[in-house]
Amino acid sequence: MGNFVYDLLGNNLLAYIVVAIVPLLWVLPYALIAILGELKIASWVQDRLGPMRTGWKGVLQPLAEVIKLLQKEDITPANANKPLFNLAPFIMFTGAYATYAAIPFSSKFIAADLNIGLYYIFSISAFAIIGIVMGGWASNNKYSVLGALRAVSQMISYEIPIAVTLLAIAAYSGSLDMQEIIRQQGGGFWNWNLFGGNAPYWKIIFIPFFVGLFVIYFVGSLAETNRVPFDIPEGESEIIAGYHTEYSGMKFAMFFFAEYASMFTVSAIITILFLGGWQSPFGDFLNHPLLQVFWFIAKAMSFIFIQIWLRWTLPRLRVDQLMHISWKVMLPISLVCFFAVAILAMLK
Amino acid sequence: MGQRKTIEIDYGAVDTDRMRLNMGPQHPSTHGVLRLEVELEGEIVTEVVPHIGYLHRCFEKTCEFMTYPQVIPYVDRLDYISSMNNEWPFVMGVEKLLGIQIPEKIEYIRVILAELNRIANHQIAVATFGMDSGAFTPFLYLFRDREMILDLFEKCSGGRLLYNYFWVGGLQHDIPPTFKEDCLAIIKKVRETNAEVNNLLIKNKIFIERITNIGILPADVAINFGCSGPVLRGSGVPYDLRKDEPYSIYDRFDFNVIVGEGAMGTLGDCWDRNIVRVNEMEESCKIIEQAIAQMPDEAVDVRALVPKRVKTPKGEIYCKTENPKGELGFYIVSDGSTQPYRMRTRATSFINLSVLPEISKGYMISDLIMILGSIDIVLGEVDR
Numbered sequence: 187m188g189n190f191v192y193d194l195l196g197n198n199l200l201a202y203i204v205v206a207i208v209p210l211l212w213v214l215p216y217a218l219i220a221i222l223g224e225l226k227i228a229s230w231v232q233d234r235l236g237p238m239r240t241g242w243k244g245v246l247q248p249l250a251e252v253i254k255l256l257q258k259e260d261i262t263p264a265n266a267n268k269p270l271f272n273l274a275p276f277i278m279f280t281g282a283y284a285t286y287a288a289i290p291f292s293s294k295f296i297a298a299d300l301n302i303g304l305y306y307i308f309s310i311s312a313f314a315i316i317g318i319v320m321g322g323w324a325s326n327n328k329y330s331v332l333g334a335l336r337a338v339s340q341m342i343s344y345e346i347p348i349a350v351t352l353l354a355i356a357a358y359s360g361s362l363d364m365q366e367i368i369r370q371q372g373g374g375f376w377n378w379n380l381f382g383g384n385a386p387y388w389k390i391i392f393i394p395f396f397v398g399l400f401v402i403y404f405v406g407s408l409a410e411t412n413r414v415p416f417d418i419p420e421g422e423s424e425i426i427a428g429y430h431t432e433y434s435g436m437k438f439a440m441f442f443f444a445e446y447a448s449m450f451t452v453s454a455i456i457t458i459l460f461l462g463g464w465q466s467p468f469g470d471f472l473n474h475p476l477l478q479v480f481w482f483i484a485k486a487m488s489f490i491f492i493q494i495w496l497r498w499t500l501p502r503l504r505v506d507q508l509m510h511i512s513w514k515v516m517l518p519i520s521l522v523c524f525f526a527v528a529i530l531a532m533l534k
Numbered sequence: 535m536g537q538r539k540t541i542e543i544d545y546g547a548v549d550t551d552r553m554r555l556n557m558g559p560q561h562p563s564t565h566g567v568l569r570l571e572v573e574l575e576g577e578i579v580t581e582v583v584p585h586i587g588y589l590h591r592c593f594e595k596t597c598e599f600m601t602y603p604q605v606i607p608y609v610d611r612l613d614y615i616s617s618m619n620n621e622w623p624f625v626m627g628v629e630k631l632l633g634i635q636i637p638e639k640i641e642y643i644r645v646i647l648a649e650l651n652r653i654a655n656h657q658i659a660v661a662t663f664g665m666d667s668g669a670f671t672p673f674l675y676l677f678r679d680r681e682m683i684l685d686l687f688e689k690c691s692g693g694r695l696l697y698n699y700f701w702v703g704g705l706q707h708d709i710p711p712t713f714k715e716d717c718l719a720i721i722k723k724v725r726e727t728n729a730e731v732n733n734l735l736i737k738n739k740i741f742i743e744r745i746t747n748i749g750i751l752p753a754d755v756a757i758n759f760g761c762s763g764p765v766l767r768g769s770g771v772p773y774d775l776r777k778d779e780p781y782s783i784y785d786r787f788d789f790n791v792i793v794g795e796g797a798m799g800t801l802g803d804c805w806d807r808n809i810v811r812v813n814e815m816e817e818s819c820k821i822i823e824q825a826i827a828q829m830p831d832e833a834v835d836v837r838a839l840v841p842k843r844v845k846t847p848k849g850e851i852y853c854k855t856e857n858p859k860g861e862l863g864f865y866i867v868s869d870g871s872t873q874p875y876r877m878r879t880r881a882t883s884f885i886n887l888s889v890l891p892e893i894s895k896g897y898m899i900s901d902l903i904m905i906l907g908s909i910d911i912v913l914g915e916v917d918r
Contacts, residue, residue, distance in 0.1 A: 502668030
């Protein structure tokens with residue numbers, strides 16, 4: 187177990203630097219792939235071709251967009267609070283990237299194998315909201331302030347059902363350690379938490395509660411990453427672009443990048459909690475540490491696909507409807523599911 | 535949820551201030567260069583003041599210096615989404631002043647083109663309304679189909695947006711030989727896409743939740759403000775000039791006047807105004823089908839009755855038609871020359887927009903955008 191980098195290089199500074207950089211080697215190409223996916227899936231949904239000119243079938247389009255953003259003028263509005271305005275995108279990105287430290291890509295690679303990994307990810311991903319509020323307030327723009335306020339209320343509402351979901355899985359696994367949660371789901375897809383975990387066959391009656399938690403976490407993760415139908419903080423038709431209205435060039439790209447990075451984070455967590463993380467669906471078959479990377483990324487990317495698919499299908503909710511769903515629908519259901527899962531945890 | 539909220543704030547206790555927000559003229563959802571001065575209490579709108587005039591181009595005054603045929607292209611630019619419909623009341627008014635009786639076939643062509651343009655207008659209205667709520671995909675589906683209508687208009691007139699096709703006494707050109715087949719193909723496609731958009735947007739739970747019970751316009755308020763078209767019919771008033779004062783040959787067709795029924799919430803809410811437009815597309819399809827079946831086959835010289843020099847006798851006339859957005863009327867005063875002495879427009883969008891402050895107080899910013907979208911204005915017509 188542990189980390190293949192430490193096995194290779196020993197426990198020294200060089201190994202730490204390599205470990206810190208490996209997730210970045212994934213995030214950068216992933217962001218490009220996700221942007222291309224967004225463009226292409228959107229165009230397929232909408233009965234059009236999408237970008238076709240840059241490279242074969244437009245595959246280089248994300249690269250072109252990044253270069254475009256790099257070249258753009260970096261505008262700071264008059265009367266903006268400059269230090270905060272400049273700091274906000276970096277805080278947002280830091281929050282999004284720091285979660286990658288505790289994401290296990292394979293049984294042989296996790297940047298930081300914390301025994302409270304789940305807790306760490308949950309708390310560090312809430313970091314992004316500070317960046318949003320900072321950017322929204324410092325922009326000296328009324329739309330930005332509205333967007334930031336909406337983002338805060340949305341984040342607070344959705345953290346709670348999500349937290350209950352995480353608690354339920356933590357109680358069931360008896361651990362906050364990501365690797366341990368995944369290891370318990372080994373031995374084929376039937377042992378995934380979505381299907382009741384590694385309890386005996388009579389777990390069938392508890393499966394609806396696990397599915398309930400799964401749905402609640404997925405809906406909550408959409409709200410946490412500000413994706414449609416919960417893109418209220420940046421609702422284009424209402425408040426222009428919300429908290430990042432005044433941002434341009436590379437600083438805007440940082441917000442954009444952070445959004446995609448956190449999209450992967452929430453997809454990774456849902457994969458770890460419910461779909462067995464890096465476990466192969468066929469037990470020990472095809473479960474080599476290198477193939478585990480493939481399983482993990484494939485599972486997570488399928489959720490990215492669903493997020494993109496939903497974005498181009500659904501309209502946006504209103505603020506009060508969002509609160510209604512969070513507090514009056516999701517929270518009670520998640521509590522009921524939590525109790526049911528806790529009972530199963532005691533019985534198994 | 536969604537109901538009008540009364541706002542009572544004790545200003546003595548906390549130091550609070552209402553925020554004044556300038557929405558537009560460069561806002562993505564004000565449907566053009568409309569500026570809304572909004573006063574906000576948090577998210578809730580307490581006051582809306584529409585400021586217009588960013589697209590003002592002295593339409594009425596300019597018309598006094600142009601001959602009647604020269605006015606027609608200018609009329610196109612009022613409600614530039616339904617130009618065919620705009621030309622009609624003006625052309626009809628001048629024809630009545632001149633006493634020209636135009637051939638039956640040309641009347642049929644005008645009806646078909648006007649109804650096609652009504653479909654195109656409602657497609658845009660429903661599409662942009664959906665986009666205001668964040669649904670981007672139906673917007674592109676509806677715009678894709680509108681292309682077919684624009685292609686047919688291009689075959690007829692050469693223009694895709696501004697046609698100058700209805701002339702005093704006839705038409706600019708004859709219709710293309712494939713006219714009937716094109717119309718039937720369009721109707722087929724419109725019905726297919728409407729079914730698709732119904733599934734994707736109109737019957738979407740989120741969309742219904744968003745637009746019911748907001749922007750409630752009672753029938754008496756709508757009548758007092760002079761609203762017309764889907765805005766008035768959405769409040770349950772079955773007022774449609776095509777039925778009530780049939781002009782041209784509309785008395786020959788069998789179609790229903792769609793009115794709002796408050797099916798999802800309260801009568802006269804945004805849902806009702808939107809569903810009136812959706813269902814009116816189907817009624818327009820029916821009219822076009824009947825018109826194509828009844829249309830005489832023999833060729834007509836569409837320019838036979840077009841006068842070389844339009845010189846109206848002294849007099850005045852008010853001519854109105856049912857435009858997609860409501861009742862459009864032109865009041866023309868003629869002093870016996872080739873130019874109108876005075877021309878006055880009853881601009882539908884302008885009058886419908888005037889009801890916005892009345893129906894949008896107490897709702898949220900998101901609702902304000904939806905209410906504005908449900909009124910379906912075109913700034914070219916508001917500002918003239």
